[in-house]
Amino acid sequence: MKLKNYAKVFLFVLTAALFSCGGSDDGSGAASSITVTANSSSVFVGESVTFTVTNNLGNNVTSGSVLEVNGESISNPYAFDTTGSFQVTATNGGLTSSITISVQAVPVPSSITLSTNSDSFWFDDGQTSLLVLTDLGYEVTLQSTMIAESGTVTNPVSFDNPGTYNVVATYTLENGTVLTSNTVQLKAVESTHSTKVMIEDYTGTWCQYCPRLAYAVEQAVQANSNIIPVAIHDDNEMLFPFATQMESAFGVTGFPSGRLNRTINWNESTSQPVSLLSNRQNMGLAINSSIQGGTITAEVKVHYDLKVNSQNRLVVYLLENGLVYPQVNFYNTDPSSPFYQQGNPIPDFVHDHTARTVFTGIFGDDIPAAQSVTGNTYTANYNVSVPSSVQNTANLELVAFVVGPDNKVLNVQKADLGENKDFD
Known part of the structure; x- marks a missing residue:
């Protein structure tokens, strides 16, 4: 009788060990690592970077993570205000991951180009839109001043009288340098033909x-x-x-x-x-x-x-x-x-x-x-x-x-x- 009881206890302990102490094969265990990534690893000063944090289980844990640069928390997305190489560290539940972001100075444009979606339109009920681009491909239309014979014009452009108008744009850099565009000729047209x-x-x-x-x-x-x-x-x-x-x-x-x-x-x-x-x-x-x-x-x-x-x-x-x-x-x-x-x-x-x-x-x-x-x-x-x-x-x-x-x-x-x- 006593041997039989010892045998039952041994079987119970062995069974519990088999079903409770082994590793998880179904992937449902706790995460053991995280990885932080960015939408770009090289940006200009003032350009936003968006970070994403995922764990080794494939879950997006960005919202529950803390992002830091030099020990200070940053927002997500984040725009760097100085040049340099910065290490961004993500922390989530004691797990950490880092990524290096290179921040460069914003290139200074040397010229601007003025263009229009239509160079002619009815003067009395027509209009056109102007576009100003730098030689680096950035749009600066809103920051530019556009001038025609009639004076300063704004988008969309229209004129009170028919005629041909020459429009130029100017754009002022931070150092005070003024860039002047090419001339775009716009025709505000008067209708001269009757409809039959x-x-x-x-x-x-x-x-x-x-x-x-x-x-x-x-x-x-x-x-x-x-x-x-x-x-x-x-x-x-x-x-x-x-x-x-x-x-x-x-x-x-x-x-x-x-x-x-x-x-x-x-x-x-x-x-x-x-x-x-x-x-x-x-x-x-x-x-x-x-x-x-x-x-x-x-x-x-x-x-x-x-x-x-x-x-x-x-x-x-x-x-x-x-x-x-x-x-x-x-x-x-x-x-x-x-x-x-x-x-x-x-x-x-x-x-x-x-x-x-x-x-x-x-x-x-x-x-x-x-x-x-x-x-x-x-x-x-x-x-x-x-x-x-x-x-x-x-x-x-x-x-x-x-x-x-x-x-x-x-x-x-x-x-x-x-x-x-x-x-x-």
């Missing part, structure tokens, strides 16, 4: 409802001469060679259909195109043309008040007025229509503004980016044979317009053939 709107009327002599839209076009044109009409015929009598291509591009699936500035569905009101006339455009157009024998010579100019930052294209139409063809008329029995009792078809319907051909690609020819800048005039010249479809050269007119990358018309101009239509 184009209506394209997709029509055909076979279309019974088309007289309605043709009448709406004439009403809009009478209301404002800056509304310019073009009739795109898809019929046998006055077919425009590119009609099908345009219908596909601009979503024309039924007749009649009106498009403002090529891409906007027209609701046939006068107010809709008139409302677009208030949209200021960056450019205007001029047209000068003549005809000799069977050849049309045309010069189209595009003048930019203000540069554009996207690809522009130029399109030039040749139109003919006074074409007489029968027109199917749904409104012959409608007493509220101007076409009431005019016949169905109307035998002597006059078709105006009929597109005959295009001097450019139907979606436009590129205007070089270098030509679409502030103050520049781009010129395009054309020599085109009179199309065989033309009935009377005395009734011809040209419509020229600029489109953006989305095919939307930016501005448009119209002139009779032989007329010198200047910018307006």
Whole structure:
């Protein structure tokens, strides 16, 4: 009996030793070391350094650690105010770690550069921002003084009057030396061109409802001469060679259909195109043309008040007025229509503004980016044979317009053939 009790005690002690005295294999024991690191080991005077303390278990213990330099506690992050080599010591729960930080004197710049995000803008509602950098790559815009002919200017820069302004910046160093920048030329631009709107009327002599839209076009044109009409015929009598291509591009699936500035569905009101006339455009157009024998010579100019930052294209139409063809008329029995009792078809319907051909690609020819800048005039010249479809050269007119990358018309101009239509 006594031996049996000793055996039980021995087994208990052995078991306790096995399960309580051994090392921890699951990583849950107390940390035995810490490591301090910095986001940079070499900084300039006044530049902040951020320290991080981790223990050997991988835990971030920065918040519970004390940082010291030469026995004095420091904040985290910390900016050194003198040059030298400093040992930063982190302490956490009796564990320590050190790192050496090299602090150098702030380099003194020898020059500054002034730049702008845009060198031209509308004087009445535009502005630009200036940037001043030292030759060492530091921004000192807020610490610099910028001066133009109008006096000291501040970011963002604007001017009360149109004109060209030369701006320089100065920056004063701690030793009193004044650095002066290069000169940046800014153009506060005045708008000189009126905005015009184009209506394209997709029509055909076979279309019974088309007289309605043709009448709406004439009403809009009478209301404002800056509304310019073009009739795109898809019929046998006055077919425009590119009609099908345009219908596909601009979503024309039924007749009649009106498009403002090529891409906007027209609701046939006068107010809709008139409302677009208030949209200021960056450019205007001029047209000068003549005809000799069977050849049309045309010069189209595009003048930019203000540069554009996207690809522009130029399109030039040749139109003919006074074409007489029968027109199917749904409104012959409608007493509220101007076409009431005019016949169905109307035998002597006059078709105006009929597109005959295009001097450019139907979606436009590129205007070089270098030509679409502030103050520049781009010129395009054309020599085109009179199309065989033309009935009377005395009734011809040209419509020229600029489109953006989305095919939307930016501005448009119209002139009779032989007329010198200047910018307006």
